[in-house]
Amino acid sequence: MSKNKNLDLSKVEQLYTDNIRKFGNKAESVGWGTQEKQDLRFLKLLSVVAQRESSFSVNELGCGYGELVKYCARNAFELGEYFGYDISEEMLNNAKVYLADFENINLFKSSNLSTMADYTIASGIFNVRFDNGMQDWEEHIKSTLKDMFEHSKKGIAFNLLTKYVDFEADNLYYADPSYYFDFCKSELSKKVNLLHDYPLYEWTITVFK
Numbered sequence: 001m002s003k004n005k006n007l008d009l010s011k012v013e014q015l016y017t018d019n020i021r022k023f024g025n026k027a028e029s030v031g032w033g034t035q036e037k038q039d040l041r042f043l044k045l046l047s048v049v050a051q052r053e054s055s056f057s058v059n060e061l062g063c064g065y066g067e068l069v070k071y072c073a074r075n076a077f078e079l080g081e082y083f084g085y086d087i088s089e090e091m092l093n094n095a096k097v098y099l100a101d102f103e104n105i106n107l108f109k110s111s112n113l114s115t116m117a118d119y120t121i122a123s124g125i126f127n128v129r130f131d132n133g134m135q136d137w138e139e140h141i142k143s144t145l146k147d148m149f150e151h152s153k154k155g156i157a158f159n160l161l162t163k164y165v166d167f168e169a170d171n172l173y174y175a176d177p178s179y180y181f182d183f184c185k186s187e188l189s190k191k192v193n194l195l196h197d198y199p200l201y202e203w204t205i206t207v208f209k
């Protein structure tokens with residue numbers, strides 16, 4: 001995970017803590033607007049799973065209130081063990097209650113992965129940059145991706161806002177998909193997919209071991 005001393009995630013943590021207090025367990029809390037859009041992101045990210053009907057384990061970095069677990073249940077993904085990480089204590093408190101009926105749920109207040117899983121997934125953790133410098137933020141993303149890959153037996157999936165937009169908000173980070181495709185291909189694995197074919201201002205990359 002990021003060892004960059006200049007990186008400050010405190011505003012990011014505060015944003016999501018405020019959101020979950022305000023909206024509760026809803027897509028609005030995690031900045032996704034609607035559950036339909038949240039689900040579309042999960043659909044793209046979970047294309048990394050080779051066989052949804054065979055049990056698999058997941059690390060989710062930036063798990064929010066844990067909607068990914070419910071998405072898997074609704075869509076016949078055989079999610080075995082789940083390790084959810086978040087920097088917001090409030091999100092994790094909600095996740096604990098929201099996922100109380102599920103087995104094999106493990107939650108961590110951390111941005112450092114400490115568990116091995118078949119797949120590591122990150123949805124939306126690189127979008128809100130706030131005052132972090134561009135270079136620091138890009139180093140943070142790349143070191144996080146390396147760490148995700150090291151903690152995965154089969155593959156990783158992540159998404160980022162696209163730079164193919166006609167308006168950019170100051171506090172957000174818009175990524176060049178070709179830059180991260182090249183990074184994953186040259187630093188992580190030969191098996192990389194870039195998905196930029198769905199109707200959101202973002203893209204998804206899946207990387208296989």
Ligand SMILES: C[S@@+](CC[C@H](N)C(=O)[O-])C[C@H]1O[C@@H](n2cnc3c(N)ncnc32)[C@H](O)[C@@H]1O
Pocket residue numbers: 009012013016017030031038061062063064065066067068085086087088091110111112122123124125126
């Ligand atoms: C956009 S929300 C998405 C939540 C969930 N993945 C979903 O799609 O419903 C991002 C979440 O990641 C958390 N987060 C942001 N950066 C993180 C990091 N570096 N490590 C762990 N959690 C992080 C935030 O607190 C927030 O709850």
